[in-house]
Amino acid sequence: MIQVNGLTRRYGDIAAVSDLSFSVAEGEIIGFLGPNGAGKTTTMNMITGCLRATAGTVTVDGADIETDADRARKIIGYLPENPPLYPDMTVDEYLEFVYRLKKCRLPQKEHLDSVYDMAGLSDVRGRLIRNLSKGYRQRVGLAQALIGDPKVLILDEPTVGLDPRQIIEIREVIRSLGQKHTVILSSHILPEVQEVCDRILVIDHGRIVADGTPAELSERVEGAEQLNMTIEGEPATVLGVLRAVPGVSEAVVTAEDGMKSIYRITAEPGADIRRAVFDALSQHQLAILSMQQVELSLEDIFLELTGAEPAPEEAPAPADEAPKKKRRLFGRKRGEDK
């Protein structure tokens, strides 16, 4: 349905997007995931024809976004990060305005009724947009994208600025839209794309650094098991013992605390090193005070792929207290201003 080839956008010397190529099949829900400034909005603006590419092509259902722009744009509904709403209009007035603007030929009442239904707006049709909650304004933004019944929906950070309940509601709306549309949405929040999308494209510095289903991306770190251990003894001795265990690829001290230290031990792919580590340490009479297996989450993969740092106030706790890292993905709270 969407074919992107060699898409590039430069701003002077800076390449905001570099040589992106990917395709999206009909009915897929794709998530662009990446830290702030990764190039998500620039990519979406080029796919929707709002921004000219420096190089590369985009075709939507066979229509080239530059050379066949009118046809291509009719196939796309776009929800920009800040949807162009008119606060002094009622929802009804605004959507009728968009209907006329898009020169929509579908039967007006019937079509707008179905759009209200899809976007969950039926209860607020007569309300002024300025009086709507942020969540409902976002639904109005979605509704304007749905007018004309486009096959493809492009949604730029659709949940930014919403409260948790509104986020859940909008995600449900997007999931249901995905049953009839091809959807690309962008987010810097992993659980969002994980929950809603069939496939994830991780973008960093204007390039795709990973492409796959959440399960496929998880497989990329399969075998990269790690242990966090608290062990009594001289760190140099302990490290010597750990590094000699078959299947251990790396052992490091993450914290020292008097007689005991905390170690992070990484296994070679596929190896379960727990028993061998236990045996080796007990042979050397080094007491194990704790042993926890660290399961690398998708979040860890993305942090690795994008080199993003956890937010300072949420830096990982000492290794023995944090077997499963809980970090905010790209260091910005939902709803926070950029």
Ligand SMILES: Nc1ncnc2c1ncn2[C@@H]1O[C@H](COP(=O)(O)OP(=O)(O)OP(=O)(O)O)[C@@H](O)[C@H]1O
């Ligand atoms: N008009 C512009 N002029 C110069 N640089 C720009 C312009 N628009 C974007 N950029 C740069 O291009 C890069 C990609 O920006 P873009 O907005 O596409 O990222 P993003 O992934 O959407 O980030 P965010 O999540 O913060 O919206 C950034 O380094 C940005 O500063």
